[in-house]
Amino acid sequence: MTMTIESQGDLAVVVLTGRLDSTNAADTEAKILSQIENGRPRIVVDAAGLDYLSSAGLRVFLVVAKRVKVAGGALALHSLTDHVREVFEISGFINVLTVCASREDALGRV
């Protein structure tokens, strides 16, 4: 999976491409948490290129969501693909995490 981060002020846009699973969840989490620790508690995750998500990956978003709250920021994800959206729905996380249809919507929610 590739992860690129575009940062601007207190905002970080994380673009994920490929698979987020137990093999790379810890590393992905560490990199996003590092953004929060470095003064960017507003996190937008662009999931348009994410084609696979397991519970290990979902847990990353949960950890980030809890951490941004403490840091006075927010997390929003956008452009989920079908398989990934299904994982959010099965887990119920679609109701507790902010999921948007577009980058613009997501930016407005953080």
Place this chain on the structure above:
Amino acid sequence: MPRTESDKTEAPARTLRLANRLSEIRRLAAAVEEFSSRHAVPGKAAHHITLAADELITNAIEHGEEPDRRIVVTLRREPDRLVMEIAHRGSAFDPTSRAAPASIEAELDDRPIGGLGVHFAKTLLDGLSYVRRRGMNRLTLTKNL
């Protein structure tokens, strides 16, 4: 080769031996995808069984104590379902006996981190059973087609 509906003893099958490493799950995913396209298994069903297997194998590897043990996975394309058997030697580990995670509807603050994997697997599959015999843990995952 044409197969009749009653030809149950000759369901197309594929066996993989995975090393006890998380990265092997990706090799399994590729094998399921290839097997599925060759034997007319819909993409959604293939993805569901792959994700369920990912969750269960990740659990087994993370909770297991024997890093040298192979995990043997067998896929079978039966007339109306896709069956995956996951077998590994080691101490008894029955994921089907775990309690369901705390309320799925819980608010963010109440949601515990962890415990979702087996719940996912059970939700995605039409059947999940566990048998322990002669030191082997054997899981059977079923997806109706």
